[in-house]
Amino acid sequence: MVFKRLLRSAAAVLFLFAAGPAFPQGALKVGSTPTGVPFTFLDTKTNSVQGIMVDLITEIGKDAGFQVQIEPMQFSTLIASLTSNKIDIISAAMFATPARKEVIDFSDAVYSYGEGLIVPKTDTRSYVAAEDLKGEVVGAQVGTAFVDALKKTGLFSEVKVYDTIPDILRDVNTGRLKAGYADYPILAYNLKQGSFPEVRLVESYKPTIVGTVAIGIRKGDQELLAKINASLARLKANGALDKILGKWGLSAKGA
Structure with missing residues (x-):
């Protein structure tokens, strides 16, 4: 009888665990x-x-x-x-x-949303498409959908790969990079903070890598x-x- 009671108790405990979250x-x-x-x-x-x-x-x-x-x-x-x-x-x-x-x-x-394009403020051209930057060196963040998409166009002399978006912004800000591509909302938010005063988000650009x-x-x-x-x-x-x-x-x- 004691053994049966122990079995029933063990079964009850197992049921409680099975019925748990x-x-x-x-x-x-x-x-x-x-x-x-x-x-x-x-x-x-x-x-x-x-x-x-x-x-x-x-x-x-x-x-x-x-x-x-x-x-x-x-x-x-x-x-x-x-x-x-x-x-x-x-x-x-x-x-x-x-x-x-x-x-x-x-x-x-x-x-x-789609990709945003950034260039130095001294570059006032109204870019609309990637073709407008043919032959230039551009940047994008490692691991993002933008890197392969930009490389596959065959338009650029180089697509530089950066660890972070702020790294891209810094190189554009100092003039070391002609243009950078990244998530539009992230670029817009960063620029609103004023940390990269020499960078311009190109509003005329039409994104093609929408995700x-x-x-x-x-x-x-x-x-x-x-x-x-x-x-x-x-x-x-x-x-x-x-x-x-x-x-x-x-x-x-x-x-």
């Missing part, structure tokens, strides 16, 4: 980047990564029932960190490109993907996403 008790690790304002950036006052994608994944976690732990890392290491289980989610200014979709899964769309930012999830984590998409849909419907975008100076019309 699907997510681990600890927070899910979210890879994000210290450069990429307003989507993500290092807040030197708090020494933490902040921005649109941090606010968004935090709100999604609250809605879906999991906590998040932001893990700062370089943009080019995000996917490798996800596939090697060092992180559980990517929440950064990452386009859901076909090539990336072969390696990881993405949530529904968060925000869509959609989304949250990255490891292939096979279908339950997590479904929960993120369900929460994202609710945040879109109740206006919470629009408020997050507005907080960081972006219009919801871009999404």
Whole structure:
């Protein structure tokens, strides 16, 4: 009788664990980047990564029932960190490109935009297309969709690859680089801060590499993907996403 009672108790404990939450008790690790304002950036006052994608994944976690732990890392290491289980989610200014979709899964769309073009302020030409810079040396950030797209055009004498967008801005600011391509909202936000006074964002330029930012999830984590998409849909419907975008100076019309 005692043995049977022990078996029933053990079965009850196993049932409780099986019926518990699907997510681990600890927070899910979210890879994000210290450069990429307003989507993500290092807040030197708090020494933490902040921005649109941090606010968004935090709100999604609250809605879906999991906590998040932001893990700062370089943009080019995000996917490798996800596939090697060092992180559980990517929440950064990452386009859901076909090539990336072969390696990881993405949530529904968060925000869509194209590339921006920057040149020194002394260059007043109204550039419209990449062809206007044929034969020039231009720059783009490593790991972004812009690098391969620019190289494939065959228009430029060189496409220099930079670790971060501020690195591109600095070289354009000092005149060491003819032109740079990067995420339009990130360029616009950086220039508004006044740190690169000799750089001009070319408003006449028409982007051709338009993409959609989304949250990255490891292939096979279908339950997590479904929960993120369900929460994202609710945040879109109740206006919470629009408020997050507005907080960081972006219009919801871009999404």
